[in-house]
Amino acid sequence: MVRQVTAFSNATVKRLRSLREKKARRAEGLFLAEGLRIIAEARDSGQLPEIIAFSPEGAKHPLAAEIIAQAEAAGADAVETTADILAKMSGKDNPQMLLGAYRQPDTSLDRIDRSTADLWIVAQALRDPGNLGTILRTGDAAGAGGLILIDDCVDPFSVEAVRASMGALFTQQIATARWDEFIAWLRSGEGQLVGTSLKATDDYLDSKYERPCFLLIGNEQQGLPADYEAACDLLVKIPMAGRADSLNAAMATAVMAFAIRSSWR
Protein backbone atom coordinates (compact mmCIF):
# COMPACT_ATOMS: atom_id res chain seq x y z
CA MET A 1 0.00 0.00 0.00
CA VAL A 2 1.32 3.40 -0.98
CA ARG A 3 1.07 5.85 1.91
CA GLN A 4 0.34 9.53 1.30
CA VAL A 5 2.57 11.83 3.33
CA THR A 6 2.00 15.57 3.23
CA ALA A 7 3.46 16.76 6.57
CA PHE A 8 7.05 17.87 6.98
CA SER A 9 6.81 16.57 10.55
CA ASN A 10 6.03 13.02 9.41
CA ALA A 11 8.33 10.44 11.00
CA THR A 12 9.38 8.88 7.68
CA VAL A 13 10.20 12.30 6.24
CA LYS A 14 12.40 13.03 9.25
CA ARG A 15 13.97 9.59 9.07
CA LEU A 16 14.87 9.90 5.38
CA ARG A 17 16.15 13.39 5.91
CA SER A 18 18.32 12.21 8.81
CA LEU A 19 20.12 9.81 6.45
CA ARG A 20 22.03 12.76 5.06
CA GLU A 21 24.07 12.51 8.31
CA LYS A 22 26.64 9.79 8.80
CA LYS A 23 25.59 9.18 12.39
CA ALA A 24 22.02 8.34 11.34
CA ARG A 25 23.25 6.19 8.43
CA ARG A 26 25.39 4.18 10.80
CA ALA A 27 22.61 3.84 13.42
CA GLU A 28 20.02 2.77 10.84
CA GLY A 29 22.29 0.82 8.50
CA LEU A 30 20.60 2.60 5.60
CA PHE A 31 21.68 5.12 2.97
CA LEU A 32 19.97 7.34 0.41
CA ALA A 33 20.00 7.26 -3.36
CA GLU A 34 18.25 9.93 -5.40
CA GLY A 35 16.90 9.97 -8.91
CA LEU A 36 15.53 7.48 -11.38
CA ARG A 37 18.82 6.84 -13.12
CA ILE A 38 20.62 5.64 -10.00
CA ILE A 39 17.58 3.83 -8.57
CA ALA A 40 17.10 2.00 -11.88
CA GLU A 41 20.79 1.07 -11.86
CA ALA A 42 20.32 -0.36 -8.36
CA ARG A 43 17.29 -2.37 -9.47
CA ASP A 44 19.18 -3.70 -12.49
CA SER A 45 21.89 -4.80 -10.05
CA GLY A 46 19.29 -6.64 -7.99
CA GLN A 47 18.84 -4.08 -5.22
CA LEU A 48 15.56 -2.53 -4.16
CA PRO A 49 15.08 0.16 -1.51
CA GLU A 50 13.50 -0.49 1.88
CA ILE A 51 11.77 2.88 1.71
CA ILE A 52 10.88 4.59 -1.56
CA ALA A 53 9.54 8.16 -1.67
CA PHE A 54 8.23 9.85 -4.79
CA SER A 55 6.15 12.73 -6.05
CA PRO A 56 2.97 12.16 -8.09
CA GLU A 57 4.95 13.30 -11.17
CA GLY A 58 7.75 10.86 -10.32
CA ALA A 59 5.31 7.95 -10.13
CA LYS A 60 4.02 8.72 -13.63
CA HIS A 61 7.26 7.69 -15.31
CA PRO A 62 6.76 4.08 -16.48
CA LEU A 63 10.18 2.89 -15.24
CA ALA A 64 9.70 4.62 -11.88
CA ALA A 65 6.21 3.11 -11.53
CA GLU A 66 7.66 -0.35 -12.28
CA ILE A 67 10.39 0.02 -9.64
CA ILE A 68 7.97 1.43 -7.05
CA ALA A 69 5.71 -1.61 -7.63
CA GLN A 70 8.65 -4.01 -7.37
CA ALA A 71 9.91 -2.39 -4.19
CA GLU A 72 6.43 -2.53 -2.65
CA ALA A 73 6.03 -6.18 -3.63
CA ALA A 74 9.35 -6.84 -1.89
CA GLY A 75 8.05 -5.24 1.30
CA ALA A 76 9.29 -1.66 0.93
CA ASP A 77 7.54 1.26 2.57
CA ALA A 78 6.26 3.26 -0.44
CA VAL A 79 5.56 6.90 0.28
CA GLU A 80 3.92 9.36 -2.08
CA THR A 81 4.70 12.89 -1.04
CA THR A 82 4.99 16.44 -2.36
CA ALA A 83 7.82 18.01 -4.34
CA ASP A 84 8.42 20.38 -1.40
CA ILE A 85 8.92 17.52 1.01
CA LEU A 86 11.20 15.69 -1.45
CA ALA A 87 13.19 18.93 -1.73
CA LYS A 88 13.54 19.04 2.03
CA MET A 89 14.71 15.44 2.17
CA SER A 90 17.20 15.82 -0.66
CA GLY A 91 18.46 19.22 0.48
CA LYS A 92 18.24 20.49 -3.09
CA ASP A 93 16.09 23.20 -4.63
CA ASN A 94 15.50 21.10 -7.68
CA PRO A 95 15.00 17.66 -6.17
CA GLN A 96 14.82 14.35 -7.92
CA MET A 97 11.30 12.97 -8.04
CA LEU A 98 12.33 9.63 -6.64
CA LEU A 99 14.34 8.80 -3.54
CA GLY A 100 15.21 5.44 -2.00
CA ALA A 101 16.65 4.30 1.30
CA TYR A 102 18.78 1.17 0.86
CA ARG A 103 20.30 -1.29 3.31
CA GLN A 104 24.07 -0.80 3.60
CA PRO A 105 25.97 -3.92 2.50
CA ASP A 106 28.40 -5.73 4.78
CA THR A 107 31.77 -4.11 4.06
CA SER A 108 33.97 -6.77 5.67
CA LEU A 109 37.03 -7.58 3.64
CA ASP A 110 36.27 -11.32 3.83
CA ARG A 111 33.15 -10.71 1.73
CA ILE A 112 35.38 -9.90 -1.24
CA ASP A 113 35.99 -12.82 -3.60
CA ARG A 114 39.06 -11.69 -5.52
CA SER A 115 38.57 -14.35 -8.19
CA THR A 116 35.49 -12.52 -9.49
CA ALA A 117 37.47 -9.70 -11.13
CA ASP A 118 40.93 -9.01 -12.54
CA LEU A 119 41.14 -5.51 -11.13
CA TRP A 120 40.39 -4.12 -7.67
CA ILE A 121 40.84 -0.54 -6.57
CA VAL A 122 42.25 0.18 -3.13
CA ALA A 123 42.04 3.76 -1.86
CA GLN A 124 43.76 5.11 1.20
CA ALA A 125 42.44 7.94 3.38
CA LEU A 126 40.25 9.38 0.62
CA ARG A 127 38.74 12.63 1.87
CA ASP A 128 36.39 13.83 -0.82
CA PRO A 129 33.03 12.08 -1.36
CA GLY A 130 32.91 13.28 -4.97
CA ASN A 131 36.29 11.66 -5.61
CA LEU A 132 35.13 8.45 -3.95
CA GLY A 133 32.00 8.29 -6.09
CA THR A 134 33.94 9.14 -9.24
CA ILE A 135 36.45 6.38 -8.46
CA LEU A 136 33.57 3.90 -8.07
CA ARG A 137 32.19 4.99 -11.43
CA THR A 138 35.62 4.69 -13.04
CA GLY A 139 36.12 1.26 -11.47
CA ASP A 140 32.82 0.12 -12.92
CA ALA A 141 33.72 1.45 -16.39
CA ALA A 142 37.16 -0.20 -16.24
CA GLY A 143 35.82 -3.57 -15.12
CA ALA A 144 37.00 -3.47 -11.51
CA GLY A 145 35.30 -5.75 -9.02
CA GLY A 146 35.13 -3.20 -6.27
CA LEU A 147 36.71 -0.61 -4.05
CA ILE A 148 38.58 -1.39 -0.84
CA LEU A 149 38.81 1.61 1.49
CA ILE A 150 41.86 1.74 3.74
CA ASP A 151 42.34 3.87 6.84
CA ASP A 152 40.04 6.77 7.53
CA CYS A 153 38.15 7.35 4.28
CA VAL A 154 35.06 9.45 3.71
CA ASP A 155 31.78 7.49 3.99
CA PRO A 156 31.03 5.70 0.69
CA PHE A 157 27.32 5.83 1.58
CA SER A 158 27.13 9.62 1.80
CA VAL A 159 24.64 11.26 -0.56
CA GLU A 160 27.48 13.01 -2.43
CA ALA A 161 29.43 9.78 -3.00
CA VAL A 162 26.32 7.88 -4.14
CA ARG A 163 25.44 10.70 -6.53
CA ALA A 164 28.97 10.96 -7.99
CA SER A 165 29.07 7.18 -8.46
CA MET A 166 26.07 7.44 -10.82
CA GLY A 167 24.89 4.04 -9.62
CA ALA A 168 28.28 2.31 -9.54
CA LEU A 169 27.92 2.08 -5.76
CA PHE A 170 25.42 -0.69 -6.53
CA THR A 171 27.59 -2.54 -9.05
CA GLN A 172 30.93 -2.34 -7.24
CA GLN A 173 31.68 -4.30 -4.07
CA ILE A 174 32.79 -2.10 -1.19
CA ALA A 175 35.05 -3.13 1.68
CA THR A 176 36.63 -1.15 4.48
CA ALA A 177 39.72 -2.28 6.34
CA ARG A 178 42.75 -1.14 8.28
CA TRP A 179 46.00 -1.32 6.33
CA ASP A 180 47.40 -4.26 8.35
CA GLU A 181 44.15 -6.19 7.91
CA PHE A 182 44.22 -5.50 4.19
CA ILE A 183 47.84 -6.60 3.75
CA ALA A 184 47.23 -9.84 5.71
CA TRP A 185 44.16 -10.55 3.58
CA LEU A 186 45.94 -9.66 0.33
CA ARG A 187 48.89 -11.95 1.06
CA SER A 188 46.59 -14.83 1.96
CA GLY A 189 45.93 -15.28 -1.78
CA GLU A 190 47.04 -14.25 -5.24
CA GLY A 191 47.32 -10.63 -6.23
CA GLN A 192 49.75 -7.93 -7.32
CA LEU A 193 49.69 -4.70 -5.34
CA VAL A 194 50.44 -1.74 -7.64
CA GLY A 195 51.05 1.77 -6.37
CA THR A 196 51.69 4.99 -8.24
CA SER A 197 54.42 7.31 -7.09
CA LEU A 198 56.14 10.32 -8.60
CA LYS A 199 59.38 8.81 -7.20
CA ALA A 200 58.97 5.48 -9.04
CA THR A 201 61.27 4.71 -11.96
CA ASP A 202 59.02 2.22 -13.80
CA ASP A 203 56.81 3.88 -16.40
CA TYR A 204 53.15 2.89 -16.09
CA LEU A 205 52.97 2.01 -19.78
CA ASP A 206 55.97 -0.34 -19.75
CA SER A 207 55.03 -2.32 -16.65
CA LYS A 208 53.61 -5.81 -16.44
CA TYR A 209 50.36 -6.07 -14.55
CA GLU A 210 49.28 -9.43 -13.12
CA ARG A 211 45.79 -10.63 -12.35
CA PRO A 212 44.22 -9.99 -9.98
CA CYS A 213 45.73 -6.53 -9.80
CA PHE A 214 45.12 -4.34 -6.75
CA LEU A 215 45.58 -0.69 -7.71
CA LEU A 216 46.49 1.36 -4.65
CA ILE A 217 45.57 5.06 -4.70
CA GLY A 218 46.81 7.47 -2.04
CA ASN A 219 45.16 10.34 -0.24
CA GLU A 220 44.41 13.46 -2.30
CA GLN A 221 46.88 15.66 -0.43
CA GLN A 222 49.74 13.46 0.76
CA GLY A 223 49.75 10.53 -1.65
CA LEU A 224 50.78 7.14 -0.24
CA PRO A 225 52.74 6.81 3.02
CA ALA A 226 56.28 5.53 2.45
CA ASP A 227 55.66 2.17 4.14
CA TYR A 228 52.58 1.60 1.98
CA GLU A 229 54.67 2.24 -1.12
CA ALA A 230 57.29 -0.18 0.23
CA ALA A 231 54.64 -2.90 0.55
CA CYS A 232 53.75 -2.66 -3.16
CA ASP A 233 54.84 -5.38 -5.58
CA LEU A 234 55.15 -2.78 -8.29
CA LEU A 235 55.51 0.98 -8.08
CA VAL A 236 54.96 2.91 -11.28
CA LYS A 237 54.90 6.51 -12.32
CA ILE A 238 52.67 8.35 -14.74
CA PRO A 239 55.05 10.84 -16.37
CA MET A 240 53.65 14.35 -16.06
CA ALA A 241 54.16 16.91 -18.77
CA GLY A 242 52.81 19.84 -16.83
CA ARG A 243 54.13 22.81 -15.02
CA ALA A 244 51.46 22.62 -12.31
CA ASP A 245 51.05 19.72 -9.97
CA SER A 246 50.11 16.08 -10.44
CA LEU A 247 46.85 14.47 -11.52
CA ASN A 248 44.17 14.33 -8.88
CA ALA A 249 43.42 11.01 -7.18
CA ALA A 250 40.37 10.21 -9.30
CA MET A 251 42.15 11.11 -12.58
CA ALA A 252 45.17 9.00 -11.65
CA THR A 253 42.80 6.11 -10.95
CA ALA A 254 41.18 6.49 -14.36
CA VAL A 255 44.46 6.68 -16.26
CA MET A 256 45.95 3.71 -14.37
CA ALA A 257 42.83 1.51 -14.47
CA PHE A 258 42.45 1.90 -18.23
CA ALA A 259 46.18 1.42 -18.82
CA ILE A 260 46.17 -1.80 -16.77
CA ARG A 261 43.11 -3.03 -18.60
CA SER A 262 44.56 -2.22 -22.02
CA SER A 263 47.82 -4.02 -21.13
CA TRP A 264 45.81 -7.25 -20.87
CA ARG A 265 44.38 -7.05 -24.39
Add this chain to the structure above:
Amino acid sequence: MVRQVTAFSNATVKRLRSLREKKARRAEGLFLAEGLRIIAEARDSGQLPEIIAFSPEGAKHPLAAEIIAQAEAAGADAVETTADILAKMSGKDNPQMLLGAYRQPDTSLDRIDRSTADLWIVAQALRDPGNLGTILRTGDAAGAGGLILIDDCVDPFSVEAVRASMGALFTQQIATARWDEFIAWLRSGEGQLVGTSLKATDDYLDSKYERPCFLLIGNEQQGLPADYEAACDLLVKIPMAGRADSLNAAMATAVMAFAIRSSWR
Protein backbone atom coordinates in the same frame (compact mmCIF):
# COMPACT_ATOMS: atom_id res chain seq x y z
CA MET B 1 53.01 49.82 1.19
CA VAL B 2 51.01 47.11 2.92
CA ARG B 3 47.66 48.39 4.12
CA GLN B 4 46.10 47.11 7.33
CA VAL B 5 42.41 46.31 6.96
CA THR B 6 40.37 45.27 9.97
CA ALA B 7 36.83 46.27 9.01
CA PHE B 8 34.40 43.94 7.28
CA SER B 9 32.90 47.04 5.67
CA ASN B 10 36.18 48.01 3.99
CA ALA B 11 35.77 48.60 0.26
CA THR B 12 38.56 46.19 -0.75
CA VAL B 13 37.08 43.45 1.44
CA LYS B 14 33.73 43.94 -0.26
CA ARG B 15 35.33 44.07 -3.67
CA LEU B 16 37.26 40.83 -3.19
CA ARG B 17 34.22 39.15 -1.73
CA SER B 18 32.13 40.26 -4.71
CA LEU B 19 34.47 38.36 -7.05
CA ARG B 20 32.81 35.14 -5.93
CA GLU B 21 29.97 36.23 -8.24
CA LYS B 22 30.28 35.95 -12.00
CA LYS B 23 28.66 39.34 -12.58
CA ALA B 24 31.32 41.11 -10.53
CA ARG B 25 34.10 39.09 -12.15
CA ARG B 26 32.90 40.13 -15.57
CA ALA B 27 32.47 43.79 -14.59
CA GLU B 28 35.92 43.99 -12.96
CA GLY B 29 37.80 41.64 -15.29
CA LEU B 30 39.31 40.02 -12.21
CA PHE B 31 39.09 36.60 -10.55
CA LEU B 32 40.11 35.08 -7.22
CA ALA B 33 42.70 32.45 -6.41
CA GLU B 34 43.13 31.17 -2.88
CA GLY B 35 46.01 29.54 -1.09
CA LEU B 36 49.78 29.56 -1.31
CA ARG B 37 50.02 26.53 -3.55
CA ILE B 38 47.94 28.03 -6.35
CA ILE B 39 49.31 31.55 -5.94
CA ALA B 40 52.87 30.20 -6.09
CA GLU B 41 51.96 28.26 -9.23
CA ALA B 42 50.65 31.49 -10.75
CA ARG B 43 53.88 33.32 -9.85
CA ASP B 44 55.97 30.50 -11.34
CA SER B 45 53.92 30.93 -14.53
CA GLY B 46 54.71 34.65 -14.53
CA GLN B 47 51.45 35.94 -13.11
CA LEU B 48 51.09 38.16 -10.08
CA PRO B 49 47.85 39.35 -8.49
CA GLU B 50 46.60 42.94 -8.69
CA ILE B 51 45.31 42.67 -5.13
CA ILE B 52 46.81 40.33 -2.56
CA ALA B 53 45.23 39.81 0.87
CA PHE B 54 46.82 37.85 3.68
CA SER B 55 46.72 37.23 7.40
CA PRO B 56 49.74 37.96 9.63
CA GLU B 57 50.31 34.17 9.84
CA GLY B 58 50.11 33.89 6.05
CA ALA B 59 52.76 36.56 5.60
CA LYS B 60 55.17 34.65 7.85
CA HIS B 61 55.63 31.84 5.36
CA PRO B 62 58.85 32.63 3.43
CA LEU B 63 57.38 31.81 0.01
CA ALA B 64 54.23 33.82 0.75
CA ALA B 65 56.35 36.77 1.94
CA GLU B 66 58.40 36.59 -1.25
CA ILE B 67 55.31 36.61 -3.48
CA ILE B 68 53.66 39.42 -1.49
CA ALA B 69 56.83 41.52 -1.94
CA GLN B 70 56.97 40.73 -5.67
CA ALA B 71 53.32 41.61 -6.14
CA GLU B 72 53.77 44.88 -4.27
CA ALA B 73 56.85 45.75 -6.32
CA ALA B 74 54.75 45.15 -9.44
CA GLY B 75 52.13 47.60 -8.20
CA ALA B 76 49.66 45.31 -6.44
CA ASP B 77 47.46 46.48 -3.62
CA ALA B 78 48.76 44.47 -0.63
CA VAL B 79 46.30 44.09 2.21
CA GLU B 80 47.03 42.57 5.59
CA THR B 81 43.84 41.54 7.28
CA THR B 82 42.40 39.19 9.88
CA ALA B 83 41.63 35.49 9.57
CA ASP B 84 37.94 36.33 10.11
CA ILE B 85 37.89 38.73 7.18
CA LEU B 86 39.75 36.26 4.96
CA ALA B 87 37.13 33.67 5.97
CA LYS B 88 34.39 36.06 4.91
CA MET B 89 36.07 36.71 1.56
CA SER B 90 36.74 33.07 0.82
CA GLY B 91 33.36 31.86 2.06
CA LYS B 92 35.05 29.02 3.93
CA ASP B 93 35.26 28.34 7.66
CA ASN B 94 38.84 27.32 7.33
CA PRO B 95 40.19 29.91 4.93
CA GLN B 96 43.48 29.99 3.14
CA MET B 97 45.85 32.56 4.58
CA LEU B 98 46.54 34.10 1.21
CA LEU B 99 44.16 35.30 -1.46
CA GLY B 100 44.85 37.03 -4.75
CA ALA B 101 42.75 38.85 -7.33
CA TYR B 102 44.11 38.34 -10.85
CA ARG B 103 43.39 40.00 -14.18
CA GLN B 104 41.37 37.69 -16.45
CA PRO B 105 43.26 36.88 -19.64
CA ASP B 106 41.87 37.59 -23.08
CA THR B 107 40.00 34.43 -24.07
CA SER B 108 39.68 35.14 -27.79
CA LEU B 109 40.32 32.12 -29.93
CA ASP B 110 42.79 34.06 -32.07
CA ARG B 111 45.10 34.30 -29.04
CA ILE B 112 45.70 30.54 -29.28
CA ASP B 113 48.85 29.57 -31.15
CA ARG B 114 48.21 25.92 -31.96
CA SER B 115 51.85 25.32 -32.86
CA THR B 116 52.84 25.66 -29.20
CA ALA B 117 51.41 22.28 -28.15
CA ASP B 118 50.53 18.90 -29.68
CA LEU B 119 47.34 18.50 -27.70
CA TRP B 120 44.45 20.88 -27.07
CA ILE B 121 41.31 20.10 -25.14
CA VAL B 122 37.96 21.37 -26.40
CA ALA B 123 34.99 21.11 -24.05
CA GLN B 124 31.39 21.69 -25.03
CA ALA B 125 28.71 23.02 -22.65
CA LEU B 126 30.55 21.94 -19.53
CA ARG B 127 28.32 22.59 -16.53
CA ASP B 128 30.33 21.73 -13.46
CA PRO B 129 33.14 24.07 -12.29
CA GLY B 130 34.88 21.18 -10.50
CA ASN B 131 34.94 19.22 -13.77
CA LEU B 132 36.27 22.24 -15.63
CA GLY B 133 39.08 22.74 -13.12
CA THR B 134 39.90 19.04 -13.08
CA ILE B 135 40.06 19.01 -16.89
CA LEU B 136 42.48 21.95 -16.77
CA ARG B 137 44.64 20.08 -14.27
CA THR B 138 44.53 16.95 -16.41
CA GLY B 139 45.41 18.94 -19.51
CA ASP B 140 48.42 20.39 -17.73
CA ALA B 141 49.56 16.94 -16.59
CA ALA B 142 49.09 15.49 -20.07
CA GLY B 143 50.96 18.31 -21.79
CA ALA B 144 48.01 20.06 -23.39
CA GLY B 145 48.41 23.68 -24.42
CA GLY B 146 45.05 24.81 -23.19
CA LEU B 147 41.31 24.45 -23.00
CA ILE B 148 38.88 25.79 -25.56
CA LEU B 149 35.36 26.22 -24.19
CA ILE B 150 32.54 25.86 -26.69
CA ASP B 151 28.94 26.96 -26.27
CA ASP B 152 27.59 27.84 -22.87
CA CYS B 153 30.18 26.52 -20.40
CA VAL B 154 30.52 27.30 -16.71
CA ASP B 155 32.87 30.22 -15.94
CA PRO B 156 36.50 29.03 -15.91
CA PHE B 157 37.31 31.89 -13.51
CA SER B 158 34.90 30.79 -10.80
CA VAL B 159 36.47 30.12 -7.41
CA GLU B 160 35.51 26.43 -7.64
CA ALA B 161 37.10 25.97 -11.07
CA VAL B 162 40.30 27.77 -10.04
CA ARG B 163 40.51 25.63 -6.91
CA ALA B 164 39.92 22.33 -8.75
CA SER B 165 42.55 23.30 -11.34
CA MET B 166 45.18 23.44 -8.59
CA GLY B 167 46.94 26.21 -10.45
CA ALA B 168 46.60 24.78 -13.95
CA LEU B 169 44.35 27.73 -14.79
CA PHE B 170 47.59 29.74 -14.86
CA THR B 171 49.57 27.29 -17.00
CA GLN B 172 46.88 26.43 -19.54
CA GLN B 173 45.64 28.86 -22.17
CA ILE B 174 41.88 29.41 -22.09
CA ALA B 175 39.67 30.36 -24.99
CA THR B 176 35.93 30.64 -25.36
CA ALA B 177 34.11 30.44 -28.67
CA ARG B 178 30.91 29.51 -30.38
CA TRP B 179 31.01 26.21 -32.25
CA ASP B 180 30.90 27.79 -35.72
CA GLU B 181 33.72 30.18 -34.78
CA PHE B 182 35.76 27.30 -33.45
CA ILE B 183 35.28 25.15 -36.55
CA ALA B 184 36.21 28.05 -38.86
CA TRP B 185 39.33 28.72 -36.79
CA LEU B 186 40.24 25.01 -36.58
CA ARG B 187 39.97 24.52 -40.36
CA SER B 188 42.11 27.60 -41.04
CA GLY B 189 45.14 25.56 -39.98
CA GLU B 190 46.40 22.10 -39.19
CA GLY B 191 44.72 19.92 -36.62
CA GLN B 192 42.80 16.70 -36.12
CA LEU B 193 39.49 16.96 -34.28
CA VAL B 194 38.90 13.84 -32.18
CA GLY B 195 35.64 13.09 -30.43
CA THR B 196 34.64 10.22 -28.19
CA SER B 197 31.34 8.51 -28.67
CA LEU B 198 29.79 5.31 -27.37
CA LYS B 199 28.50 4.82 -30.91
CA ALA B 200 31.96 4.98 -32.53
CA THR B 201 33.47 1.80 -33.92
CA ASP B 202 37.16 2.79 -33.71
CA ASP B 203 38.79 1.75 -30.44
CA TYR B 204 40.64 4.61 -28.75
CA LEU B 205 43.76 2.44 -28.37
CA ASP B 206 43.99 1.43 -32.03
CA SER B 207 43.53 4.88 -33.54
CA LYS B 208 46.09 7.17 -35.06
CA TYR B 209 46.29 10.61 -33.51
CA GLU B 210 47.83 13.47 -35.44
CA ARG B 211 49.46 16.61 -34.13
CA PRO B 212 48.10 19.01 -33.19
CA CYS B 213 45.22 16.95 -31.83
CA PHE B 214 42.06 18.67 -30.61
CA LEU B 215 40.26 16.41 -28.16
CA LEU B 216 36.56 17.26 -28.06
CA ILE B 217 34.67 16.47 -24.85
CA GLY B 218 30.89 16.69 -24.63
CA ASN B 219 28.56 17.96 -21.96
CA GLU B 220 28.33 15.87 -18.77
CA GLN B 221 24.70 14.85 -19.36
CA GLN B 222 24.12 14.69 -23.09
CA GLY B 223 27.54 14.06 -24.57
CA LEU B 224 28.28 15.61 -27.97
CA PRO B 225 25.50 16.80 -30.32
CA ALA B 226 25.24 14.67 -33.46
CA ASP B 227 26.44 17.44 -35.80
CA TYR B 228 29.50 18.03 -33.60
CA GLU B 229 30.34 14.35 -33.82
CA ALA B 230 29.88 14.53 -37.58
CA ALA B 231 32.43 17.37 -37.77
CA CYS B 232 35.13 15.24 -36.12
CA ASP B 233 38.00 13.85 -38.18
CA LEU B 234 38.10 10.82 -35.93
CA LEU B 235 35.48 9.41 -33.60
CA VAL B 236 36.67 6.82 -31.11
CA LYS B 237 35.16 4.86 -28.29
CA ILE B 238 36.55 3.88 -24.93
CA PRO B 239 35.15 0.38 -24.41
CA MET B 240 33.34 0.23 -21.09
CA ALA B 241 33.34 -2.90 -18.99
CA GLY B 242 30.79 -1.77 -16.49
CA ARG B 243 27.18 -2.37 -15.73
CA ALA B 244 26.54 1.24 -14.73
CA ASP B 245 26.94 4.17 -17.05
CA SER B 246 29.89 5.71 -18.83
CA LEU B 247 32.93 7.54 -17.49
CA ASN B 248 32.31 11.11 -16.44
CA ALA B 249 33.53 13.94 -18.66
CA ALA B 250 36.69 14.63 -16.66
CA MET B 251 37.62 10.94 -16.44
CA ALA B 252 37.09 10.43 -20.16
CA THR B 253 39.35 13.44 -20.76
CA ALA B 254 42.07 11.93 -18.58
CA VAL B 255 41.91 8.50 -20.20
CA MET B 256 41.88 9.97 -23.72
CA ALA B 257 44.56 12.61 -23.14
CA PHE B 258 47.01 10.09 -21.71
CA ALA B 259 46.20 7.53 -24.42
CA ILE B 260 46.83 10.13 -27.16
CA ARG B 261 50.06 11.18 -25.51
CA SER B 262 51.27 7.60 -25.10
CA SER B 263 50.48 6.86 -28.76
CA TRP B 264 53.11 9.43 -29.72
CA ARG B 265 55.94 7.81 -27.79
